[in-house]
Amino acid sequence: MNITRRRLLLLTPAAAIAWKYVLASTPEDAPNYKVSEHWWGMLLDITRCIGCGNCVRACQIENHVPDGYFRTWVERYHVSDWSFDNPKVDSPDGGKNGFPAASDSSGKNFFVPKLCNHCKDSPCTQVCPVGATFDSPDGVVLIDQTYCLGCRYCIQACPYGCRYLHPTKEVADKCSLCYHRITKGLTTACAENCPTGARQLADLKNPKDPIHEFLKTHSVQVLKPHLATGAKVFYNGLDGSVR
Amino acid sequence: MRDFKDAEHLFRLLSVFVVGLIAFLLLRGSMVPRSFGQYGHYRGNAIAEIAASPISFAGHQACETCHSEIVEQKLKGKHARVNCEACHGPLAKHTEDPGSVTPVKLVPATLCIRCHEANAAKPKSFPQIVSAEHAGGTSCELCHKPHSPAINTEAGR
Amino acid sequence: MMGVDGFMYPNEIELQWSVLIVLYPYLTGLVAGAFILASLERIFRVEAVKPTYRLSLLTALAFLLVAPLPLQLHLGHPERSFEMYLTPHSSSAMAMFGFVYLWYLMAVLVVEIWLDYRRDIVLLSQTTRGWKRLLYRVLTLGSNNISERALEIDEKVGWFVTLVGIPSAFLLHGYVGFIFGSVKANPWWSTPLMPVVFLFSAMVSGIAAVLLIYMITCRLRRTAIDMRCLDTVARYLLYAFLIDFSLEMLDLIHRIYEADESFRSLDFMVHTRLYVSQVVIQIVLGTVTPIALLALTQVVKMTAPVRRRIYAGASILTLIGIFAMRWNVVIGGQLFSKSFLGYTSYKMGFVAREGLLTAIVLTLLPILILGVLLKLLPPWSERAS
Numbered sequence: 001m002n003i004t005r006r007r008l009l010l011l012t013p014a015a016a017i018a019w020k021y022v023l024a025s026t027p028e029d030a031p032n033y034k035v036s037e038h039w040w041g042m043l044l045d046i047t048r049c050i051g052c053g054n055c056v057r058a059c060q061i062e063n064h065v066p067d068g069y070f071r072t073w074v075e076r077y078h079v080s081d082w083s084f085d086n087p088k089v090d091s092p093d094g095g096k097n098g099f100p101a102a103s104d105s106s107g108k109n110f111f112v113p114k115l116c117n118h119c120k121d122s123p124c125t126q127v128c129p130v131g132a133t134f135d136s137p138d139g140v141v142l143i144d145q146t147y148c149l150g151c152r153y154c155i156q157a158c159p160y161g162c163r164y165l166h167p168t169k170e171v172a173d174k175c176s177l178c179y180h181r182i183t184k185g186l187t188t189a190c191a192e193n194c195p196t197g198a199r200q201l202a203d204l205k206n207p208k209d210p211i212h213e214f215l216k217t218h219s220v221q222v223l224k225p226h227l228a229t230g231a232k233v234f235y236n237g238l239d240g241s242v243r
Numbered sequence: 244m245r246d247f248k249d250a251e252h253l254f255r256l257l258s259v260f261v262v263g264l265i266a267f268l269l270l271r272g273s274m275v276p277r278s279f280g281q282y283g284h285y286r287g288n289a290i291a292e293i294a295a296s297p298i299s300f301a302g303h304q305a306c307e308t309c310h311s312e313i314v315e316q317k318l319k320g321k322h323a324r325v326n327c328e329a330c331h332g333p334l335a336k337h338t339e340d341p342g343s344v345t346p347v348k349l350v351p352a353t354l355c356i357r358c359h360e361a362n363a364a365k366p367k368s369f370p371q372i373v374s375a376e377h378a379g380g381t382s383c384e385l386c387h388k389p390h391s392p393a394i395n396t397e398a399g400r
Numbered sequence: 401m402m403g404v405d406g407f408m409y410p411n412e413i414e415l416q417w418s419v420l421i422v423l424y425p426y427l428t429g430l431v432a433g434a435f436i437l438a439s440l441e442r443i444f445r446v447e448a449v450k451p452t453y454r455l456s457l458l459t460a461l462a463f464l465l466v467a468p469l470p471l472q473l474h475l476g477h478p479e480r481s482f483e484m485y486l487t488p489h490s491s492s493a494m495a496m497f498g499f500v501y502l503w504y505l506m507a508v509l510v511v512e513i514w515l516d517y518r519r520d521i522v523l524l525s526q527t528t529r530g531w532k533r534l535l536y537r538v539l540t541l542g543s544n545n546i547s548e549r550a551l552e553i554d555e556k557v558g559w560f561v562t563l564v565g566i567p568s569a570f571l572l573h574g575y576v577g578f579i580f581g582s583v584k585a586n587p588w589w590s591t592p593l594m595p596v597v598f599l600f601s602a603m604v605s606g607i608a609a610v611l612l613i614y615m616i617t618c619r620l621r622r623t624a625i626d627m628r629c630l631d632t633v634a635r636y637l638l639y640a641f642l643i644d645f646s647l648e649m650l651d652l653i654h655r656i657y658e659a660d661e662s663f664r665s666l667d668f669m670v671h672t673r674l675y676v677s678q679v680v681i682q683i684v685l686g687t688v689t690p691i692a693l694l695a696l697t698q699v700v701k702m703t704a705p706v707r708r709r710i711y712a713g714a715s716i717l718t719l720i721g722i723f724a725m726r727w728n729v730v731i732g733g734q735l736f737s738k739s740f741l742g743y744t745s746y747k748m749g750f751v752a753r754e755g756l757l758t759a760i761v762l763t764l765l766p767i768l769i770l771g772v773l774l775k776l777l778p779p780w781s782e783r784a785s
Contacts, residue, residue, distance in 0.1 A: 019390070031313060058328075131279070156734075263506075
């Protein structure tokens with residue numbers, strides 16, 4: 001492809017404006033990011049997930065996730081009959097390199113991407129003894145890795161298995177909803193790289209965000225609702241067998 | 244008052260505790276991080292620190308500011324919503340320095356297969372093929388242009 | 401995946417809380433139990449156990465001094481542990497640790513020991529030589545008043561400290577039970593019974609430990625064992641055991657009856673991966689057998705040597721059984737997946753920061769410290785032989 005010099009001269013200012021978002025180092029620096037104007041969540045559409053693993057790979061690159069640990073991962077379910085009790089589930093290396101063909105393709109088969117649910121009433125922040133993990137005012141559960149002791153109580157308290165102990169930093173780690181991206185007007189790395197739009201960042205405080213319309217017109221669920229965690233990751237098309 | 248003489252050792256003990264408590268309070272005053280408690284029970288500065296991490300993926304808007312004719316091609320086909328870096332990998336460094344940092348050439352055999360290899364768990368409506376039986380093992384881009392993959396369309400050939 | 405059966409969430413495969421976290425409640429349990437035994441004499445006027453009074457206090461102190469070590473070794477950043485004192489999070493049971501520990505160590509145990517030993521400390525500061533003299537002089541805090549009135553005041557204050565010490569001891573160990581019991585994410589842990597079960601098993605282990613230590617120290621000093629004392633201690637051990645066992649059975653029956661979504665997975669785990677440590681060691685060898693042995697001594701008339709052997713045997717089994725109980729709670733709670741679809745296994749290193757060797761050293765260390773304490777602050781009025 002060819003970029004003419006003239007085109008470059010026209011495009012550079014446009015790129016520079018876009019780049020200001022990218023380069024902005026703090027929410028205060030980023031043009032117009034006010035913490036009180038956002039309430040972040042995510043929408044996962046099971047009917048669209050193809051289990052390609054792009055999200056897992058992209059997250060690993062964007063967030064320097066160590067091998068063998070997962071800020072996000074994809075599970076594959078195989079439900080062979082009417083009962084919810086015995087799904088066969090696998091997640092080879094978190095689904096990072098996709099999934100091999102299954103031996104049994106009868107019944108219901110689908111993929112379920114998982115990540116931190118950024119719970120409104122998160123049990124993990126409740127148990128942190130020092131305040132190293134916390135709920136930001138814009139609804140993201142974050143970890144202050146310079147303050148974390150590595151006691152691992154938060155990892156025990158998370159019902160969804162989304163936390164792990166970073167093997168070299170020896171502090172707790174988990175999905176940060178790409179906070180460093182969403183505060184600059186970008187979307188999360190996983191949503192950016194999902195080829196089918198199965199993962200979409202949602203701003204529950206923004207009236208123009210399509211999630212509001214979606215939630216009004218589709219049946220959605222959260223994981224483990226009986227634990228009342230106030231999870232803000234919504235699943236469309238979630239089967240009853242999903243744990 | 245007679246009792247005081249006999250309880251004097253208890254006051255000595257108490258003073259040890261009081262000294263200890265004062266020392267602890269002084270230590271605490273100097274060691275608690277300044278921004279702690281600003282927004283809640285955590286270090287307020289942590290929010291800005293976390294937000295300041297560098298990015299690896301530039302986001303499709305950054306690509307589209309320069310590569311608009313690719314955008315036009317994509318809009319005509321089924322890959323319209325597939326973002327650039329989903330196939331081309333993280334390219335924030337390329338947007339910083341377009342001349343010297345160029346994207347890696349992609350291999351269709353591994354790339355296209357990742358999404359389009361048939362799998363029972365993929366939604367039935369999603370286009371998927373069994374690569375071993377599809378088109379006798381020829382390379383994907385012989386028939387499908389990645390930016391607009393439909394065969395025999397205007398942009399396809 | 402090595403050691404995984406079925407499906408586990410990818411981040412769950414590796415266990416987070418190791419054998420050191422099993423050891424910590426075991427040690428603080430011994431502290432609480434030993435202290436309760438001491439308070440039996442002081443508050444509840446069970447005069448028969450007086451020979452173990454000072455021994456219980458020193459045992460509690462020895463174990464309490466070592467208790468933070470497994471935690472420090474477990475932390476990813478032990479150098480930041482002071483943050484629990486700086487910014488404790490009031491909603492976290494774990495944040496209580498620093499304060500409850502410090503309170504119990506300084507305001508209860510150390511004060512009570514000091515008050516009870518003060519007369520001996522003052523006398524020793526006058527009769528010993530060298531570095532010991534300096535040590536005792538420091539311990540007197542500069543006051544040599546051991547008049548009758550002063551000692552009377554000590555007695556009253558000490559009584560009050562012990563009274564406060566009972567709920568403090570309950571808090572010191574009960575909060576650990578709450579740390580586990582309040583985790584709604586983990587159905588093996590989440591039950592309101594957890595702090596109570598922890599407490600009563602703590603009392604059992606503490607009493608058993610003091611019973612054994614008393615017998616051993618009497619043997620080493622070639623003194624006669626006070627059988628009235630020993631029989632009473634053993635009786636209280638039995639009472640605590642019966643309550644502990646009832647609570648554990650209540651939990652078990654409740655689980656089996658309600659059979660909630662976690663039940664099948666947990667039941668399978670108990671029958672397979674946890675079978676030896678739970679059914680064989682904790683229940684059969686560590687609970688039912690000691691209860692049977694102790695009950696036997698209450699029903700059948702036996703000679704003193706036979707009773708001593710039974711008490712010693714029951715105590716050893718108890719100590720092993722209560723360790724197994726802690727193991728089954730901590731490790732067992734991490735062996736199954738929160739998806740209830742799989743199991744992992746615990747790979748315990750040997751020579752590692754959180755390995756078995758470390759656990760063994762940390763268990764032997766309090767015994768060493770107790771030996772030093774017994775030399776410095778002998779519980780017995782006559783000179784140690």
